[in-house]
Amino acid sequence: MSWIINWWKKRLQRRNRTSADEVLEVVRRIMGAQRYCLVISRGGNGSDARMVQPLPADRSSLTVRLGVHPGSRKVAQLEADPHVTLVYADVGGHGYVTLKGTAALCPATDERRLHWKSSWIAFFPDGPLSDGFVNVEFTPSRVEVMSFKHSVTPEPFGLRPACLCRTATGAWELDRSEGMLPG
Numbered sequence: 591m592s593w594i595i596n597w598w599k600k601r602l603q604r605r606n607r608t609s610a611d612e613v614l615e616v617v618r619r620i621m622g623a624q625r626y627c628l629v630i631s632r633g634g635n636g637s638d639a640r641m642v643q644p645l646p647a648d649r650s651s652l653t654v655r656l657g658v659h660p661g662s663r664k665v666a667q668l669e670a671d672p673h674v675t676l677v678y679a680d681v682g683g684h685g686y687v688t689l690k691g692t693a694a695l696c697p698a699t700d701e702r703r704l705h706w707k708s709s710w711i712a713f714f715p716d717g718p719l720s721d722g723f724v725n726v727e728f729t730p731s732r733v734e735v736m737s738f739k740h741s742v743t744p745e746p747f748g749l750r751p752a753c754l755c756r757t758a759t760g761a762w763e764l765d766r767s768e769g770m771l772p773g
Contacts, residue, residue: 610764613752616740617733620680620687621647621654629656629728630675631667631693640664644676645707651760652689652733655705656726657714660697665724668693674728685737688751691730701725731756732765 621627630639645655654676658664668674672692679686696702705725706718714723734751735742742752753765 610754610762613735613742613754613764614733614762616737616742617652617687617735617754618647618649619740620683620685620735620737621652621678624678624680627654628677628679629664630677631664632671632673633663633667638663638667643707643709645705652730654689654728654730655696656728657705657707657710657718658724658726659714659722660724665695668695668726676728676730680737680739683737683739685735685739685742688734689728689730690732690734691728693726693728696725696727733762
């Protein structure tokens with residue numbers, strides 16, 4: 591049995607995606623294929639997670655927009671500490687994407703109208719211009735990804751994610767200190 595596992599592992603490693611562009615494309619695929627993500631923020635009792643329906647991420651910056659109620663616990667937490675983590679699970683592909691960054695409330699009317707998802711009417715029945723809705727703009731500074739389906743499996747095999755960090759110019763580069771080892 592161990593020879594089968596070793597054969598499978600070596601096969602995946604030969605196809606392993608190792609450039610920032612390749613890893614970023616896998617991040618986009620996983621995020622784009624998921625209907626929901628988890629938003630994790632810091633509260634008085636530690637971290638709190640909530641499942642949300644995000645809008646599609648910006649292709650280059652990976653900025654994500656969410657809709658929330660202005661009186662929610664999430665808004666109070668974001669006002670106290672803007673550091674947030676988003677998690678997109680790719681259960682079928684045996685992978686995930688974790689984005690770490692900051693979130694800002696965008697209460698402007700034009701922002702709320704522009705960044706609105708029609709399915710949100712179930713949660714915000716008075717629509718995007720009501721007092722019961724506000725946009726959140728999440729800007730990631732770090733991305734972690736693992737995907738057996740898409741061959742992002744850095745060494746040690748399957749034990750650490752590939753990590754991307756945003757540079758001062760806004761580009762994404764591999765962070766080999768925690769994710770992929772020098773190759």
